[in-house]
Structure formats: C-alpha cells, structure tokens
Amino acid sequence: MSENAAKTENYLNVKHTVASWLFTVDHKRIGVMYLATILLFFFLGGVAAVLFRIELMTPTEMFMASETYNRLFTMHGITMIFFFLIPSIPAVLGNFLLPIMLGARDLAFPRLNLASWYVFTFGGLLGLGAIIFGGVDTGWTFYTPYSSTYANSNVILAALGIFVSGFASIMTGLNFIVTIHKMRAPGLTWFRLPLFVWAHYATSIIIVLGTPVIAITILLVAVERIFSVGIFDPALGGDPVLFQHLFWFYSHPAVYIMILPGMGVVSEIIACFSRKRIFGYHIVAMSSLAIAILGFFVWGHHMFVSSQSMYAGMIFSILSFLVAIPSAIKVFNWVATLYGGSIKLDTPMLYALGFIGLFTIGGLTGLFLATMAVNVHVHDTYFIVAHFHYVMVGGMVMAFFGGLHFWWPKITGKLFPEMLGRITAIIIFIGFNLTFFPQFIVGYLGMPRRYHVYPEEFQLLHVMSTGGAAVLALGYMLMGVYLLYSLILGPKASSNPWKAAGLEWTTPSPPPTENFLEPPVVKHEAYAYTEEDTYRDDAETKGDTHG
Amino acid sequence: MSDHAEPHIAPLKTYLNVFAALMVLTVLTVWVALFDLGPFNVVVAVTIATVKAYIVILYFMHVKYSAKIIWLTAAAGFVWFILMLALTLADFATRGWLPIPEPW
Numbered sequence: 001m002s003e004n005a006a007k008t009e010n011y012l013n014v015k016h017t018v019a020s021w022l023f024t025v026d027h028k029r030i031g032v033m034y035l036a037t038i039l040l041f042f043f044l045g046g047v048a049a050v051l052f053r054i055e056l057m058t059p060t061e062m063f064m065a066s067e068t069y070n071r072l073f074t075m076h077g078i079t080m081i082f083f084f085l086i087p088s089i090p091a092v093l094g095n096f097l098l099p100i101m102l103g104a105r106d107l108a109f110p111r112l113n114l115a116s117w118y119v120f121t122f123g124g125l126l127g128l129g130a131i132i133f134g135g136v137d138t139g140w141t142f143y144t145p146y147s148s149t150y151a152n153s154n155v156i157l158a159a160l161g162i163f164v165s166g167f168a169s170i171m172t173g174l175n176f177i178v179t180i181h182k183m184r185a186p187g188l189t190w191f192r193l194p195l196f197v198w199a200h201y202a203t204s205i206i207i208v209l210g211t212p213v214i215a216i217t218i219l220l221v222a223v224e225r226i227f228s229v230g231i232f233d234p235a236l237g238g239d240p241v242l243f244q245h246l247f248w249f250y251s252h253p254a255v256y257i258m259i260l261p262g263m264g265v266v267s268e269i270i271a272c273f274s275r276k277r278i279f280g281y282h283i284v285a286m287s288s289l290a291i292a293i294l295g296f297f298v299w300g301h302h303m304f305v306s307s308q309s310m311y312a313g314m315i316f317s318i319l320s321f322l323v324a325i326p327s328a329i330k331v332f333n334w335v336a337t338l339y340g341g342s343i344k345l346d347t348p349m350l351y352a353l354g355f356i357g358l359f360t361i362g363g364l365t366g367l368f369l370a371t372m373a374v375n376v377h378v379h380d381t382y383f384i385v386a387h388f389h390y391v392m393v394g395g396m397v398m399a400f401f402g403g404l405h406f407w408w409p410k411i412t413g414k415l416f417p418e419m420l421g422r423i424t425a426i427i428i429f430i431g432f433n434l435t436f437f438p439q440f441i442v443g444y445l446g447m448p449r450r451y452h453v454y455p456e457e458f459q460l461l462h463v464m465s466t467g468g469a470a471v472l473a474l475g476y477m478l479m480g481v482y483l484l485y486s487l488i489l490g491p492k493a494s495s496n497p498w499k500a501a502g503l504e505w506t507t508p509s510p511p512p513t514e515n516f517l518e519p520p521v522v523k524h525e526a527y528a529y530t531e532e533d534t535y536r537d538d539a540e541t542k543g544d545t546h547g
Numbered sequence: 548m549s550d551h552a553e554p555h556i557a558p559l560k561t562y563l564n565v566f567a568a569l570m571v572l573t574v575l576t577v578w579v580a581l582f583d584l585g586p587f588n589v590v591v592a593v594t595i596a597t598v599k600a601y602i603v604i605l606y607f608m609h610v611k612y613s614a615k616i617i618w619l620t621a622a623a624g625f626v627w628f629i630l631m632l633a634l635t636l637a638d639f640a641t642r643g644w645l646p647i648p649e650p651w
C-alpha cells in the first residue's frame with residue numbers, strides 16, 4: 001500500500017457492496033450495523049411513547065382502549081430496554097472503540113462479534129413479530145401469572161425474542177472480557193486503560209454472569225406451560241414470586257448493564273472538555289467493578305410489596321443503600337475533575353453535564369425507593385416511572401448521545417454543526433425534565449403507573465409531561481436531521497477535532513480497516529492532558545502488560 | 548500461570564472413574580429418596596447434586612487442568628449461582644416468621 005493510499009483508504013470506503021457489510025468481521029462496521037439496528041428500535045419505542053403520552057393528556061379515554069394502552073406501554077418498555085438500552089453503548093460505541101482504545105486490530109473473536117449482530121437482529125425480529133401480531137400486555141417485566149396462566153397476548157414470541165437477543169449480549173460480553181485481557185497494546189497496563197474500557201469490563205462481567213438467568217427464567221415459564229411442572233403456578237405447587245426473584249436477579253443488574261457504559265462515556269468526555277485527568281482515576285475504575293458486583297445483591301428491592309418476607313426485604317434494603325456508595329464516588333470524582341479545569345461547553349460536554357445532574361436525581365430517588373416504608377407509599381406509582389427514566393433516559397440516553405457526538409467525527413469522518421448540536425442538547429435537556437419531573441409529583445400524589453384513566457386533579461401534571469415529551473421528540477428529530485446532514489454533506493473531520501487524549505484519536509478519521517497505520521506503543525496513562533499527567537509514572541502505572 | 552499450556556488430554560481411566568462416581572451418586576440420590584428425612588430431604592438431595600456438578604466441572608469441563616483465570620471464571624459462575632439461591636431462600640425461609648395479621 002502506498003503512502004497516499006494509506007491516507008485515504010478507511011473502513012468505510014474500502015468496499016461498498018451490501019455483502020461487504022453483511023459478511024464483515026470488522027468491529028467498526030459491526031458497530032455501525034448495530035447503531036442502525038438499535039436506532040430503529042429506539043424509533044419504534046419512541047413512537048409508542050408519543051402515542052400513549054397523547055392519550056394521557058385527558059383523564060378519560062381519548063382514542064385508545066385499555067387493552068391498546070397496555071400493549072403500547074409494554075411495547076415501549078420491551079423495545080427500549082431489551083432492544084435499545086442494553087445493546088446501545090456496548091454494542092455500538094464499545095464495539096467500535098474498545099479495540100481501538102486497546103491499540104488492537106479487532107476484538108478477540110471477530111466472527112463471534114458478527115454472529116452476535118445476527119443473533120440480536122433475529123431476536124429483535126421475533127420481538128417485532130410479537131408487536132405486529134397484536135402485541136403483549138404484561139408490561140416489560142412479564143410477571144407471572146399475567147405471562148403464564150392468564151396470558152392472552154403474544155408473550156411467547158416476545159419472550160423468545162428476549163431469550164435469543166440475550167445470547168447476543170453474552171457473545172459481546174465474552175468478547176470484550178477476552179479482548180481486554182489479551183489484546184492490550186505494548187505498554188498499556190491495566191491502570192493506563194481509559195475508564196471507558198474499565199466500565200465495559202465491569203459491564204461485560206454483569207452480562208456474562210446475569211444474562212443466563214433471564215434465559216433460564218424464560219425457559220422455566222415455557223417448561224411450566226408445556227409440561228405442567230409446578231414452578232410459578234400455585235395450583236401446581238409453584239410460587240409466582242419465584243418468578244420475580246429470578247427476573248430481578250438479572251433485571252436489576254441489567255440496570256447497570258445499561259448505566260455503567262454510560263458512566264464510561266461520561267468519564268471520557270469530562271476529561272477531554274476539562275483538559276484534565278479524571279480525579280481519583282483508580283477509585284473511579286474500581287467503583288465500576290464494585291457496582292457490577294454489588295448490583296447482584298439488591299434485586300429484592302423490587303419486591304417489598306409482593307409478599308416477600310419482611311426480613312429478606314430488610315436485607316435487600318440495606319444492600320441497596322450500599323450501591324449508592326460507588327455511584328456517588330463517581331459523581332463526586334467527576335465534579336472534582338471539573339474543579340479547576342479549562343471547561344469547554346461543546347455538545348458532548350453538555351450531554352455529559354446533563355448526565356451528571358439527571359443521574360444524580362435518578363440515583364437519589366432510588367434511595368427513597370430502597371427505603372421500605374417509603375416504597376410502600378410510592379410503589380408502582382409514577383414516582384418510580386420518573387425515577388427510572390431519570391436513570392435510563394436522563395442517564396443512559398444522554399450518555400449515549402453525548403458519546404455519539406463525541407466520537408461521531410471518528411466514526412463517520414465528518415463534523416456535525418456544533419451550534420445546532422448545542423441547541424439540540426439544551427432542547428433535549430429541557431424536554432426531558434418537563435416530561436419526567438411532573439411524574440415525580442403525580443406519583444407522590446398517588447397516580448399509579450400503567451393506567452390511562454385517572455382522577456381529574458392529575459391532568460395538569462400529565463399535560464405538562466406530554467408537552468415535555470413533544471419537546472423531547474422535537475430534540476431527537478432535530479438531532480436526526482443534522483446528523484444525517486453531517487453524514488452526507490458535513491465537512492471532513494481531522495483525526496482529532498476535540499484535541500482529546502486517547503489512542504482512538506491518534507489514528508485517522510475514519511480509521512483504516514486495521515485501525516492503526518502502525519501498531520501503537522503506549523508510553524503514558526489514559527488522560528494525558530497536561531505535561532504533568534503525561535509524564536506521571538507512579539508505581540501503579542508500571543508493571544506487566546498481560547495478565 | 549500457564550495461559551498458553553498445551554491442551555491437556557486426560558487418560559480414559561479418569562473419565563471412566565468420573566462416570567462411575569456420577570452413577571454411584573445417582574443411585575445414592577434415588578436410595579436416599581426412599582427415606583423421609585424431614586427438612587433434610589432437600590439438603591441431602593442438593594448436596595449430592597452439588598458434588599456431582601463439581602465433579603463434572605472439574606473433570607468433564609477440564610477446569611482442573613486449566614489456567615487460573617478459567618478457575619476464577621468457573622468459580623464466579625458457581626458463587627453467583629449460590630448467591631442467587633441464598634438470597635432467594637432468605638425470602639422463602641423467613642416468610643413464616645411473622646404471624647399473619649388477623650382480618651379487621
């Protein structure tokens with residue numbers, strides 16, 4: 001390859017055929033394919049949300065029956081959680097960036113990576129099938145007996161979709177763990193890894209340890225229905241609460257599958273736009289692992305009012321408080337990083353700052369919910385709906401779009417209109433808060449979730465919420481438009497438009513198929529923004545590279 | 548730590564011994580089921596099953612001959628499984644501790 005060709009040939013323009021995408025083993029192309037797939041599900045889940053938010057503007061039935069309403073919020077939950085949030089950052093940004101951040105050519109198992117996209121897409125199609133054939137009305141949690149004895153919708157198809165797409169998660173998680181252990185560039189010790197990598201390492205551990213349990217749970221539901229073995233049905237000698245145990249054993253850690261990669265993204269952005277090393281790098285890295293492990297000990301906080309033993313409830317309540325510690329460590333360390341930094345409020349930074357504030361509200365209201373007595377009052381109200389949307393949308397979706405903007409020039413090789421980006425970030429922030437803050441209030445006042453007919457005094461808050469949803473939708477559409485514009489007509493990006501540290505910025509935008517023009521050697525730690533940081537070489541950052 | 552060790556080939560005899568042990572334990576499970584041990588019915592059955600799983604993991608799944616990191620991975624799966632059972636049982640075992648309140 002001549003010097004000139006090396007400069008212009010990249011992973012995007014190396015081949016153009018459809019087959020070259022469908023049979024690619026390039027982690028970057030697979031990341032882009034994942035992006036297109038999950039954005040489709042994000043759109044579907046968003047449409048469902050817009051529809052039921054319109055219905056909720058009036059206290060009486062406006063244009064949909066309860067049946068339809070149930071199916072819409074279930075569709076929203078299932079698509080957003082299983083087919084958008086869980087794969088969002090790991091399968092898109094993680095897939096694209098992890099090998100580059102490690103200075104590797106690809107993931108450890110490139111074919112497994114491609115297989116994961118096919119398996120995910122197949123699972124997604126099954127889920128889509130369940131929607132097309134009439135939808136599911138159990139809520140995304142599939143509680144028995146709604147989903148078993150009294151199921152009257154396409155539960156089996158939807159559950160099968162989740163079962164199948166779980167394997168895609170496991171493949172990705174396994175791939176990441178092996179890659180991080182085995183494929184770091186010379187000089188890239190564990191404590192020189194970007195926090196994005198640490199976050200994905202922790203996430204992968206949760207995926208590999210947790211996802212099999214949801215698969216087994218779904219299988220057990222099937223076994224009960226087909227062979228009449230008593231597992232969840234009391235008439236056969238089973239216990240419906242056992243389903244909740246098994247479901248939340250996966251689904252609470254799944255919250256951390258969704259949020260930890262977001263925390264990784266935010267760490268990268270904060271460091272870059274403060275021009276500083278992340279304060280307390282080691283403890284921020286370790287807090288990811290702490291969250292991953294502690295996250296498995298708390299699932300019973302979803303079951304305080306489901307006839308779970310009060311003693312078990314007490315244990316789960318205390319353990320749930322513990323998870324707040326590593327989460328707070330991260331928030332405090334980000335704020336300490338901002339302190340004294342040369343802060344630039346570019347688009348990715350606006351999303352990252354939004355994340356810190358909104359995640360903090362989401363996390364703190366989680367403590368309210370982990371308190372048993374308060375939980376009884378707000379259980380299954382809009383308070384909890386607001387809480388988890390502050391974590392999932394205010395946290396994870398903000399981080400995802402922050403990361404998408406931050407690495408957009410790297411992924412596409414194009415710049416996006418910065419001013420429009422900032423305005424959109426602010427519109428989304430305002431729209432988000434207008435949508436979900438009133439839900440804290442209406443929930444505290446006693447409005448239960450999953451009903452579309454409600455007492456008149458709640459209408460004002462619901463109208464505010466729907467108005468906010470419209471603003472939020474406008475923000476997302478605006479983003480879609482300018483990113484599409486940037487993709488086609490945007491100016492070319494240099495290899496490092498943000499002047500960021502990190503291996504991914506040392507290679508051209510978009511990167512060549514083999515990621516680097518020559519294999520990188522790492523000589524300093526991840527956030528070398530100042531002279532002092534570049535030549536910091538304390539005892540911990542030395543040591544062997546493989547282990 | 549031997550990450551790049553040659554794949555270990557265990558002698559056929561080992562496999563036959565493991566198979567025999569599994570069979571003996573299965574017979575034992577069936578035999579024990581003939582006696583009513585009260586609450587220990589489950590304890591005994593689960594203990595035997597755990598021993599069998601352990602043998603399978605060590606020999607048939609080759610963990611015994613693998614690198615430390617494989618040990619760690621297998622142990623994590625095992626510990627997590629026990630965690631799931633333990634905290635779930637924390638619910639089921641203590642549900643009866645509080646009397647059911649009289650209706651008003």
Ligand SMILES: [Cu+2]
Nearest residue numbers: 252299301302
């Ligand atoms: Cu939870």
